[in-house]
Amino acid sequence: MDRLVYISAVGLGNIEQAQAARANNLANVSTNGFRADLARVMTTEVQGDGYQGRAYGVNDGMGVDMSHGNMIETGRDLDLAVSGDGLFSVLMPDGSEGYSRNGALQIDSAGRLMNAQGLQVMGRGGPIALPPFESIVFGADGAITIRPQGQGPDALVQIDQLKLVNPDPQTLVKDSSGLLVDAAGETLVPADEVRVQAGFLESSNVNAMNELTEILSLARQFELEVRMMKTAESNDEAAAQLLRIG
Numbered sequence: 721m722d723r724l725v726y727i728s729a730v731g732l733g734n735i736e737q738a739q740a741a742r743a744n745n746l747a748n749v750s751t752n753g754f755r756a757d758l759a760r761v762m763t764t765e766v767q768g769d770g771y772q773g774r775a776y777g778v779n780d781g782m783g784v785d786m787s788h789g790n791m792i793e794t795g796r797d798l799d800l801a802v803s804g805d806g807l808f809s810v811l812m813p814d815g816s817e818g819y820s821r822n823g824a825l826q827i828d829s830a831g832r833l834m835n836a837q838g839l840q841v842m843g844r845g846g847p848i849a850l851p852p853f854e855s856i857v858f859g860a861d862g863a864i865t866i867r868p869q870g871q872g873p874d875a876l877v878q879i880d881q882l883k884l885v886n887p888d889p890q891t892l893v894k895d896s897s898g899l900l901v902d903a904a905g906e907t908l909v910p911a912d913e914v915r916v917q918a919g920f921l922e923s924s925n926v927n928a929m930n931e932l933t934e935i936l937s938l939a940r941q942f943e944l945e946v947r948m949m950k951t952a953e954s955n956d957e958a959a960a961q962l963l964r965i966g
Contacts, residue, residue, distance in 0.1 A: 724952040731945045734761050735938050741782060742935045745926045748898075752792075752836070753822030754924035756931075757894070758783035784900065786889040789821075789923035797856055798825040801922040802884070806914030807900065809842035809883040810835050817842060817907050818899035819885060819892070821922055833864075837897065843880035844910060850879060858882070858918045886911035 738759035748754040760783045791801055800823030802808070807819035824836040833841040833848040840847040843864070850856070852869035859865065862882030867875060885908040892900045902908060 724955075725949055728945045728948040728952070732942065734759070735942050735945065737782075739935065739938050739942075742931050742938065746928060746931050746935075749924055749926045749928050749931075751822070751924050752824055752921045753789070753820055754898075754926060755821065755894075755900070756785035756787075756924075756926045758785055782894065784889065784892055784894060785925060786892075787925050789925040791917070792921045792923055793919060794921055795919050797858075797918065798827070799823060799921050800825060800858055800882075800916045800918055801920040803860075803915040803917050806884050806886045806911060806916075808835065809885055809908070810837075810839040810899070811842055811847050812839065812899070812901075816901070816905070818895065818897075818901055819887075819908070820899055823916065824921055837899070839899075842883040844883055845880050848880050848882075858916060860915045860917070861912070862914070862916055882916065883910050884914035884916065885909070886914050 741757040741759045745756045786805075788804075800808075802821055802823065807821060808823060810818050810820060812818045818839065820835060820837075822836050825841060826834050826836075827850060828834050831850045831852070833843075833850060835841055842848065848864070850864075850866060853866035854869055854871065855867045857865045862884050864879045864881065865876050866879055867873065868877060887902065887908050891903050893903045895901050
């Protein structure tokens with residue numbers, strides 16, 4: 721295959737991946753705690769005879785933008801936002817752990833503490849289940865304190881503590897559901913330094929204007945790659961015609 725065509729075809733594939741990532745980011749611009757997707761490309765030399773003076777980009781998977789979103793005050797007791805770096809831990813359907821910045825929590829009919837995706841929230845002692853209560857308070861360190869149902873205001877009981885983790889962002893990838901997981905499949909250990917703020921949610925970190933600008937830029941790059949392929953085709957036709965004449 722003509723090298724110019726090959727490089728253009730690889731470029732088109734990378735642009736397609738980047739466009740998909742930007743479109744997904746825009747679709748989640750209003751999703752609390754969403755971390756923007758990043759299309760990663762690795763530079764690789766074009767192999768062949770002679771001087772190695774050409775390179776092209778190879779798809780290197782998807783990255784995650786871990787920059788922070790804005791804090792939105794809700795006043796709801798079960799809304800939590802991580803202050804600074806850190807993640808909530810949830811129990812995945814396969815029994816492994818996933819991680820998220822979305823702290824919009826709820827309690828199901830069995831008293832289990834669930835996240836917005838319907839996954840059980842993890843505590844230091846495992847998945848969190850709460851007895852009937854009159855009120856609930858989350859401490860800055862994730863400690864969960866309740867006033868049991870039928871008890872007076874002084875009868876406070878600490879039930880558990882949220883499992884909050886703070887891994888190296890380079891070790892995280894997204895799964896098919898959009899949750900963050902450890903790339904090596906490891907279960908992360910709790911991080912005592914992570915803090916949460918009750919009555920707040922964190923917005924998505926997607927900048928809609930930047931995403932739209934990038935989509936337009938990628939569309940122009942796509943057109944350029946197509947023109948390069950057409951130029952290679954024209955060159956091949958011209959070369960073939962010269963050979964026929966010769």
